[in-house]
Amino acid sequence: EDIVIGAAAEPSAMDPHYHNLSPNNAIRNHIFESLVGQDETQRLYPLLAESWQPLDDTTWEFKLREGVTFHDGTPFTAKDVIYTVCRIPNVPNSPSSFTAYTKAIADMEAPDDHTLIIKTDGPYPLIPTELSTWGIVSAATMGITGDIAFDRDGCTGIDSWPETDDFNNGTLMNGTGPYQFEEFVKGERLVLKKNPDYWGEVEPWDTVTYRPITSAGPRVAALLAGDVDLIEAPPVQDLPRLREDAAVDVVQGMSNRVIYLHMDQHDSETPGITGVDGNPLLDIRVREALSKAINREAIVAKIMDGVAVPAGELLPPGMFGANPLEPDPYDPAAAKALLAEAGYEDGFEVVIGTPNDRYMNDAKVAQAIAQMFTQVGLPTTVDATTKSVFFSRRNNYEFSVYLAGWGAGTGEMSSPLKALVASPIPEKGYGGTNRGRYSDPTFDAMLDEALSTVDEAAREAVLQKASAYAMEQYAILPLHFEVTPWAFRQGLTYTPRADQYTLAMGIRPAE
Amino acid sequence: MPEHTPTLAVEDLRTVFRSKAGDVAAVDGVSFSVDRGEVLGLVGESGSGKSVTGFSIIGLVDPPGRVAGGRVLYKGRDLAGLSEARMRALRGREIAMIFQDPMMTLNPVLRIDTQMIEAIRAHERVSEKAARARCRDALGRVGIPAPDERLTAYPHQFSGGMRQRVAIAIALLNAPDLIIADEPTTALDVTVQAQILYEVQALCRDTGTALIWITHDLAVVAGLADRIAVMYAGKVVETGSTDQVLDHPMHPYTHGLIGSVPSENRRGQRLSQIPGMTPSPLALPSGCAFRTRCPRADAACRQPPDMVERVPGHAARCFHPHLTGEAVEVPA
Amino acid sequence: MSQSTDAPAIAESPAATDYDALSEDVREMEEGSAATLGTQTPLRRFLSDFAESPLAVGGFVVFVLVALLAVFANVIAPQNPYDLMQLSILDGNLPPGAPSANFGTYLLGTDDQGRDMLSAIMFGLRMSLAVGAGSTVIALAIGLSVGLMAAYFGGWLDTIIMRIVDIQLSFPAILIALILLSILGKGVDKVLIALVAVQWAYYARTVRGTALVERRREYIEAAQCLALPTRRVVFRHLLPNCLPPLIVVATVQVAHAIALEATLSFLGIGVPITEPSLGLLIANGFEYMLSGQYWISFFPGVALLVTIVSINLVGDQLRDVLNPRLRR
Amino acid sequence: MLVYFIRRLTQSVVVVFLMAAIVFLGVYAIGNPIDVLINPEADQAERAAAIARLGLDKPLWEQFGIFLGNALQGDLGTSFVHGTSALTLILDRFPATFELAVAAMLMAILVGIPLGVIAGLYPDRAVGRIIMGGSILGFSLPTFWVGLMLIMVFAVFLGWLPAAGRGDTVDLAGVPVSFLTWDGLSHLFLPALNLALFKTSLVIRLARAGTREVMLQDYIKFARAKGLTKRRVVGVHVMKNIMIPVVTVLGLELGSVIAFAVVTETVFAWPGIGKLLIDSIGNLDRPVVVAYLMLTVFLFIVINFAVDVLYSILDPRVRLSDTKG
């Protein structure tokens, strides 16, 4: 049986290491498996590695699965893993590579074909997580015949690197996954067919076709018209109707993405606030007032049509490192009082920056917040632009308050905390997206500790503490967690995923 | 010629245009006839209804205009009641028409041969080759040198005089019995006009085709026409032989018209002039349409005058005509 | 020259004629000529020609109504949808006719922000019309001066200007607007700039075309012969006679500009969301179309349609009325 | 002819160069692509590496120089997002857009010309008025809105036609086309209709105005006086004359149809260059945007040329050497 998926976005390339982008990664999962898998809630499970364990604080041992073959029949060995790690920094023109997930690897050895020893510079608990983010390609297919050895500054035994184009046309599309590559016509379709010799359970679908339909309306229409069997990201507004429709079904699941407001806490000068001297956002009372002015329930109910969950911290409950914390209650009176207490009883004018095509209803949420801010005495306007412009401007610190979202790619609390809350310290890779420039040594120390604790339970506790601290400081205002819906024709089911990927492996005939 | 049917007899023709203010008669009770081989000069100032008369005869009055009354007898047959298909079969075959502006009468995007051959083939089943031969012939007859090459040319490659000749050649293609020429030389230079007049004269003489030559230039018809009909405000006000009309005009309008032509007067002196201006058909004076400009008008003129043949073959629509014996006075 | 010798020639003048038996006829003729030649000024003649098509008159009336709604939006509209103090998100997505505690009845429903759609449409109309008409007027002014300059002075100035116009015109409007707006960013002013940039060349070309024709007219030569200053010839003689085709182009362009703005907003690069134009309202509601919340998109769509159609109806009739080639 | 070619060629070179400069500098002034492209979890070092990989660390004029140099060799750059040659990327998708545009144009011509001629022949009758009313409507409806309505009606409510996508294609001389298969045709219909609507109105108007004007000409009266049938008068004399403006305008409009496909392709998920452009602008995939625009410039030059040639064939009064611009 065949299945057609209406995709909201298209992979930019077939090369699994070319672009660290959701659609690419989702497709990659079908063809090129990684050592470690992430399940629907992004918990790790063994995939090509049967097991792993830290030998000491800086050494990890991975046992690879035996009897796994690539689509062309050649067996999968540790050499393929080493080759893959060697290749990742060497993808020509890559706009966003996976080096972030390999640079912790200081050294790598394969005592035998199915054992892998990985060394890190310091304690690095995220190794298994990071190994779940990239897929393994076949060294033989890439033209490697001899031996290769890993070296951080350049592997030995490899003369040339494959071209991205050869992935797109299928020549190099040789993985171990449950699906094989069939055809990729950019903008039109991507066809996969089942791998009958898969080491695990063989998939029920003969072919899987991804059709990019980027506009939401037509995507829904295509499902209703029977052109596609399943669509991702149906607009939330349509969900009630789709639920009523007997011919289609809807599932939804909490995603790893939090929508938040960042506030400029860098300096006494801030560009987007007028009507007052200095930067009121440096005052924690003001930040708290802002948080209390936001009616998260109303946003979720009215703007998100219930397809979201109010957020009290940066990672949804149940995920690694989440406390969970209750969202700040809506209390405009308290907000006004706090503002008055901070000396801003006359208010000030705020501009909220937001993209308008990046997150679900992003600009609408920002407008709703503007409404709420205005109603506590802070006349607010929304500066909504397309994502490309928004991100450039945000990165130039042109906003005092902006709305954005963060999806925890690794599925644990360290991801949002490190990127959004930690002080911007490039060497440590901290604060890469902390464009509010909240900076607090106490917090940074907590994060340092979490990132060097290899023991899982201890690490989770530290992360929970760090998260709670950041929330107390109102370093950042979480708004809600996106809930991701999928809609499909009657007779199918889909297992919702926190990472929002649409995987054919999750589609099953309904009982 | 009592028992003889003229090639064309127009009787009491009335053509009206619908306008906001109601029907306006552009042609109002026009009667005249043309015989085989005869040239009738239809003279009148701008807007007097000459062209509309021509179009009414050939059945090409377009909405908002329509022929509202009278008869058009072509060889005794009334064309007014004919179906569009019958009329079409007649057009170009029995009755041909030539227009004023040679620059505009030929379709600029079609070759000359296309435009000529289709005129033949609209009426007869002839081979392309035979038709082409006839076209060449016709071009030769109107004095176009090297007709073979000319056939494959486009109109814009021709001068105005040449184009008018082509138009005449097209009119001649099916050897019609009547040609209506609507000011065909007005837009041309004198020397070219002379050439065309020369050729038309010769053709009518040779083929016996009847010709209605519409013009506002008395001098042109003086040399060409056998008879003249003078129109004023949609009516024929005077008809007669060329000599009768030009030498002894009865109607004060004709009289004034002739007096207005400069060459007839002594050099450097004031011309006799008709006062006022041509009235618009929307607002004609009651009775005789000319009375407001007429030096002879009196109370009687408030009634419409009839056409009265006071001299054999010479009729005028006036209560106070200049009659023979009265000298043609040249007002100073 | 004495009056009497010339009396017949000026029979048009009642003063020159004795009121004898003929006087009545003369007067009759006077009236006659007045009736045909009309006592109308060009404006009145134009109006009566225009009124010939009831459809166009209807279009005009509708347009005037629409324009009034737009201009007095802040007076008539039950709500100022741009004022966040007046909105309540709790009233979001209410269907038409829904009552509300803190507002009254939402006749046309509300959008997700709790904006009263009726008010939003009025203000949206205002925005759309302002952007459409504003850009047209500015583009017209630019195109007019540039085109006139090219036509009147000719030579290399003409060549350069017309080459630029050619290049500009050979690029589809939407592409230019798209690129410009992605460079400039959002905002009413930016949209205005983009629309002006898209339109001015049309006017320049139209003006130049007409001006080249008009320039060869004898009345221009007469003006030159009378040694009138160049500025006067250009602005008092040439310019007014180049206007009719321009008016036609402008009317049609207003409609186009409104539609283009709507399309740009639909593509997400138009006016800011906090001050939605009709196009943006439609685009916002676009997502709700299938879910049965038709009113968010439907009513602005109808308003947009009515506006554009009425303008086009007017423009169409103008084209017929002002086209000298169709009137005999 | 020779003069014409020289004039055209020099103009084209100037236009292409100017457009290259404007487009390149304009597009490169927008945002910073790395901000969009890179995974947010990447750190500063990784950002810097990516910036260097894409050559964005060089000064603007140097980037422009490199671009020009490559462009002269037929290389319009490599897509930031897709990592493949921008030109190939566009050319791969071009047939889809071209097919759509041509289908829309054909529809517009086949429907628009007869209707326009009828409306021009009977401007005062009910038919004429109805056609003109319809054309005003078609003129006024924004494309995106019509597209959605079409989907709603034909795909969702009636279920007659597919809602989106391109459908099966068949290779015709190496180019995939969809009009040869039933599935392809059914996918093509709605988007083509959507795109054609505006142009149909335009054609109706052109044809109507042309007909009205031509019908008033003496040569039509003369043709009728020759005794030609109405069919021939309208079919040959009128038609050939109105084809001149129609073909000229339509030729030029072909370009704008291709551009306007942006909207239709977005609504119908048609895998053409319009969608690619929108996506590329969104992703700040500068090389693709620039290549697209350069290709459009080129296309326009070609189309203009073709229109000129066609024009001179249709209208014997025009010789190519006379046409400027």
Add this chain to the structure above:
Amino acid sequence: MTAAPLLRLEDVSKRFVKHLDFAEKIANRLGAHIREQVVHAVDHVSFDVGQGEVVGLVGESGCGKSTLGRVVAGIHPQSDGHVYYRDRDVAAVRAGEGAEAKRYALGVQMIFQDPFASLNPRLRVRDIVGEAPRVHGLVDEGSSLDDYVDDVMRRVGLDPAFKRRYPHQFSGGQRQRIGIARALAVKPEFLVCDEAVAALDVSIQAQVLNLFMDLRADLDLTYLFISHDLSVVEHLSDRVVIMYLGRVVEIAPTPDLFAAPNHPYTQALLEQVPRIDGRKKAFTPIKGEIPSPLDPPPGCHFHPRCPHAMDRCRVERPASKPVGAGRLSACHLNDTA
């Protein structure tokens, strides 16, 4: 005729040149032979017009009458030669500023052919007539502009009551009167009438011609009367200048010319003018048509159509030579005779 001519043309030429553009020059480099297109619209013309005289300028379409008229009226500058007005070189006068330049500019006025195109449709008659006097401050102190306009209108036979009307509200004849009034309003001495009655009906034409004659008598005006209608010229003018393809072929006092035309072209022309008293005349046309002014025949321009053409006519341009009292003719036949 008065001694000193009011206007004197000396070897005046007017060429319209379509220059080669960039592309054409390159094409020539590549071996194409594209020449500049030159129209000798007026080709070395000399004659004079005395004070109070009416000179008729006759010729067929495209022979350069209007162009010459425009040169005289100062709308186009001549390419060659000199125009003297009251013995002053006009080019020099015009180059200067002030009263003198203005005096010439206003002293010579033009009446146009097309009564529709020659009036600005958007101005009222009052403005059409009154604009120039106001701009140039010609109206005497005291009397108002309105009175002045009324005066001028009355003079051309228009009822001043109509001065608030627009041109389209008048008939062709009346419009032509407005055009005349506009010219008269700046008190000219010299009128160039370019086919000023050609577009009018015979009866109206007579009215306007009478007006011209009255004005001449009343205001001592001098006319250059351009027409292709020989009978009109014969009626009105004292002397006639005949042009053919940009050149003057014959100049003679009107009675002499019509009595005994000298140049073969003049003869043919006179022969072919239809006359109301020429009944049932057998037309005997001259052969051929007027050649294109872009590519005129060499030698005497008329030789391809001339029944008397000799070899010499084909190569040598005949000079204008006196052939009688006040008569000039440019024909080689006069040498042989």
